[in-house]
Amino acid sequence: MKGESKLEKGEKTSGAKRALISIVDDDEALRTSLEDLIRSVGFRVQGFSSAETFLRSNQLQTTDCLILDVRMPGMTGPGLQRNLRSESVDLPIIFITAYENPDVRAQVLEAGAVAFLYKPFYEEDLLDAINAALE
Secondary structure, eight states: OOSOOTTTTTTTSOSSSOOEEEEEOSOHHHHHHHHHHHHHTTOEEEEESSHHHHHHSSOTTTOSEEEEESOOSSSOHHHHHHHHHHTTOOOOEEEEESSOOHHHHHHHHHTTOSEEEESSOOHHHHHHHHHHHHO
16 A cells, blocks of 8 residues: 555544445455445445446435446446436546546546546555545
8 A cells, every 4th residue: 555545544434424335336356345445444335236236226315425337237337427417416426447448537527526546446546535525
């Protein structure tokens, strides 16, 4: 790791309500790893294997930050972002992807995404993006 982020110091989790971070990624191993990381710094976390599963869950109303893969079978990450915007859901989104595509990056950031990280990324970068999303 490059250093200790604010989240690793526990600065964001010392309130009555711990934020819920939802992760939507079809890669089970990565999703589980991210769940463990996020849980280890004191947040509640829920993982979903698809955008459709997330939308069918009751987590949309309680999610404080969404970590979203760009490429997934079915509805893509940018597709879910468009869906949420069309329903006037203002949810901070952090995109993650293994595929470099400057057009998609520009599109989702312009549409309001908080961050766009390329896999593999440093844990610190993800934690800093979550911190920014929750501020």
